[in-house]
Amino acid sequence: MDRASYLKKLRGKLHRLPAHELDAALAYYEEYFDEAGENNEQQVIAQLGSPSHVASQILADFALKDLETPSAKSTKKKMTAIWLIILAILSAPLSLPLLAAAIALIFSFGVIIISFIFAIGAVVASIFFSGIAALIGGVLILTEHWPTALLFMGIGLIVTGLGVLLFPMVVRIIKKIVLVSVEALGRLFHKITKKKKGDF
Template identity: 85%
Template sequence: MDRASYLKKLRGKLRRLPAQELEAALAYYEEYFDEAGENNEQQVISELGSPSHVASQILADFALKDLENTSEKSTKKNMTALWLIILAILSAPLSLPLLATAIALILSFGAVIISLIFAIGAGILSIFIGGIAALISGLFILTEHWPTALLFMGIGLIITGLSVLLFPFVARFIKKTVLLSVETLGRLFHKITKTRKGGL
């Protein structure tokens, strides 16, 4: 493999990056080859490792840097970062058992996070529905026994209000959980690839 084919393969592996980041990464490696000189191309390729390995590091680094530098931690941004980390893991030249372990970790980690989010959402929704049900029950028995009706309506209003008050805190908690999950996956990926590189 020569310099041109190495950089071409690297460009193909990095096509998911924003154009500016892609060009900056390629410019860096072109300069690296330039500094080494034409006679040392094979030595540079040997030092850098395969284009897949370099691309996986760049994708993971970009995902983490993008998360750390942005002031607005949106769900879309988190999912983009997660997607880049998954691409980095899939493009990394890991052994089959290590790749299977990394994918299994991502899937199980994702399943736990999604389950947690659904459980919290279902809890808040059930509190809200329970409050509405108590309020409606109070209205139905208002003509039969008004003290009990007032009790039901009061409990219904309190529970409904509590669920409405909890919603912003739950939404913030879910966003932070997703962000932390993405950062943890990125660090885990770096640890796996560094361990693998050290073992070669």
């Protein structure tokens, strides 16, 4: 493999990056080849590793760097970062058992996080809807026994209010969980694919 085919393969592996990031990454590696000189192309290729390895590092680094920017608050940005890191892990040239272990770990990690998020959402929703049910129950028995109806309506209003108050807090917790999960996934990726001699 020569310099041109190496950079072409690298470009193909990085096609999901934004254009400016793709151009910056390719410019960096072109400069790297330029500094080494035409006679040392094979040494540079051996030193860098395969285009897949380099691409997986670039994708993971971009995903983590993108999360640290102030504009990375949206859930869409976080999900994009998760997919970029998963893509980086899957495109990394790992041995088959290591790749299988990485996929199993990512899958189980994802299932745990999604289950936890759904559990939190279900608790808040059940609090809110049980308050609504108590309020409706109180209205329905208002003509039969008004003290009990007022008790039900009061409890219903309190519990419904509690559900409404908990909602923004739960949204913040879920966003934090997603952010921490993405960063943990990125660290896991770097541990799996880290080269013994220097990163590029």
